[in-house]
Amino acid sequence: MRRNSVLRQDSVHLRLASRWVGGSRVRRMWMPQLPQPLRWDHNAHYHRWLLHQLPLAPRNVLDVGCGAGGLAAKLAVRTAHVDAVDVSAPMITRARTLYGPTGNIRWLVGDLLDPGLPLEHEGYDAVTAVSSLHHMPLQPALRRLAGLVRPGGVLAIIGFYRRASPTVLSRR
Numbered sequence: 001m002r003r004n005s006v007l008r009q010d011s012v013h014l015r016l017a018s019r020w021v022g023g024s025r026v027r028r029m030w031m032p033q034l035p036q037p038l039r040w041d042h043n044a045h046y047h048r049w050l051l052h053q054l055p056l057a058p059r060n061v062l063d064v065g066c067g068a069g070g071l072a073a074k075l076a077v078r079t080a081h082v083d084a085v086d087v088s089a090p091m092i093t094r095a096r097t098l099y100g101p102t103g104n105i106r107w108l109v110g111d112l113l114d115p116g117l118p119l120e121h122e123g124y125d126a127v128t129a130v131s132s133l134h135h136m137p138l139q140p141a142l143r144r145l146a147g148l149v150r151p152g153g154v155l156a157i158i159g160f161y162r163r164a165s166p167t168v169l170s171r172r
């Protein structure tokens, strides 16, 4: 990173950059932001496709690794209840700030693989995971996700799972 790096006003990135390169070398720069509905990143690119995968009139949806909550907010328009879970407390704080603490979204800080996470016992009509599965051990996470979907429901995953390289595989 260049000396006196310039970052947008995203507090999570600022905090990380300050830790990594030293706070005095990071300069805050205010940039005009698009209104929230118009913001785009390569994860948000899949939201429209994901929304088309939902069952008709889902009663509830779980978004796993919800990050700053963009997908959860879109899901909340299409269902009575959304549980949005993320292991990162700062991300959930960001989501609450952007989309509000109330309404039909329950923001949860926690690890998907934690059996104590207060998710719906009866499961969900749809479970979504955008770009979060590759942060977890694949097999237990997939089992957990599948177990959270009601019969006839939908599990929709956008994933970038890291596969073992040919070198690693050849050593097995």
Ligand SMILES: C[S@@+](CC[C@H](N)C(=O)[O-])C[C@H]1O[C@@H](n2cnc3c(N)ncnc32)[C@H](O)[C@@H]1O
Binding pocket: 043, 044, 064, 065, 066, 067, 068, 085, 086, 087, 088, 091, 110, 111, 112, 113, 129, 130, 131, 132, 135, 136
């Ligand atoms: C690349 S971000 C994607 C965020 C969001 N889904 C999006 O599309 O912008 C991955 C998110 O998964 C969360 N995450 C990673 N491991 C998790 C776990 N075990 N349980 C819940 N969330 C997790 C991270 O904190 C992070 O916010």
